[in-house]
Amino acid sequence: EPEVTQTPSHQVTQMGQEVILRCVPISNHLYFYWYRQILGQKVEFLVSFYNNEISEKSEIFDDQFSVERPDGSNFTLKIRSTKLEDSAMYFCASSEDPRVYTEAFFGQGTRLTVV
Amino acid sequence: QKEVEQNSGPLSVPEGAIASLNCTYSDRGSQSFFWYRQYSGKSPELIMSIYSNGDKEDGRFTAQLNKASQYVSLLIRDSQPSDSATYLCAVNSKNTGNQFYFGTGTSLTVIP
Numbered sequence: 296e297p298e299v300t301q302t303p304s305h306q307v308t309q310m311g312q313e314v315i316l317r318c319v320p321i322s323n324h325l326y327f328y329w330y331r332q333i334l335g336q337k338v339e340f341l342v343s344f345y346n347n348e349i350s351e352k353s354e355i356f357d358d359q360f361s362v363e364r365p366d367g368s369n370f371t372l373k374i375r376s377t378k379l380e381d382s383a384m385y386f387c388a389s390s391e392d393p394r395v396y397t398e399a400f401f402g403q404g405t406r407l408t409v410v
Numbered sequence: 411q412k413e414v415e416q417n418s419g420p421l422s423v424p425e426g427a428i429a430s431l432n433c434t435y436s437d438r439g440s441q442s443f444f445w446y447r448q449y450s451g452k453s454p455e456l457i458m459s460i461y462s463n464g465d466k467e468d469g470r471f472t473a474q475l476n477k478a479s480q481y482v483s484l485l486i487r488d489s490q491p492s493d494s495a496t497y498l499c500a501v502n503s504k505n506t507g508n509q510f511y512f513g514t515g516t517s518l519t520v521i522p
Contacts, residue, residue: 343508398459
C-alpha cells in the first residue's frame with residue numbers, strides 16, 4: 296500500500312543550527328503538507344504546497360522555514376536557525392487533488408529535538 | 411481562527427462496548443470531515459472520512475455528520491483494547507486553501 300515516508304525518524308540538533316526534514320509523498324498525490332505537533336498539543340498546520348509553490352502557510356511558518364520539492368519526488372522542510380521551541384514531531388502529509396474532496400495521509404513523522 | 415473542539419477525555423469503555431466520540435467545528439464553510447487515530451508517539455492514521463450529512467459505516471466504525479449543528483461524531487462498536495488511542499477530528503474547507511484543522515483529540519481507553 297502506498298505510503299508517505301519521512302526521514303530521519305529522529306533528529307537532534309543544537310540551537311541555531313539548520314535542519315532539513317525530508318519526505319517522499321505518495322507518488323500520484325499532488326498536494327503536500329507539513330504539520331507539527333508539540334508534545335501533548337494538537338496537530339498544527341504549517342504549510343501546504345501545490346504545483347511547485349506554497350499554497351497556504353500559517354503564522355507559525357515564518358522566515359526561518361522554507362519548503363522545496365527539489366527533484367519531483369522529495370519534499371523538504373528546512374528550518375534555518377532552530378530554536379528550543381521548534382522541538383516537536385513534524386509530519387508530512389499528501390493528498391490526491393485539492394480541487395475535489397480528498398483525504399490526507401500522514402508520514403510516520405520526524406521527532407526534532409533542539410538542545 | 412477555525413476551531414475544532416473535542417472533549418479531551420479520557421474516555422474509558424469496557425471491551426465490547428460502543429465508544430462514542432464527538433467533535434464540533436466553527437466554520438460553516440467546512441466541507442470535509444475526517445477521523446484520525448493516533449497512538450502515542452505515532453502519526454495520525456486516517457480511519458474515516460465523511461462529506462455529506464448522515465451516517466457512514468466502515469466495519470466497526472460509523473461516522474455521523476450534521477452540518478446544521480456543525481457536529482461530527484465517531485462510533486466504535488465492539489471496542490477492542492487495540493482501539494485504545496487518541497482520536498483526532500479534522501475539518502477541511504476549500505475556503506481555507508485545503509488545510510486541515512485538527513481538534514486536540516479525545517483519549518480513548520478500552521478496558522479488557
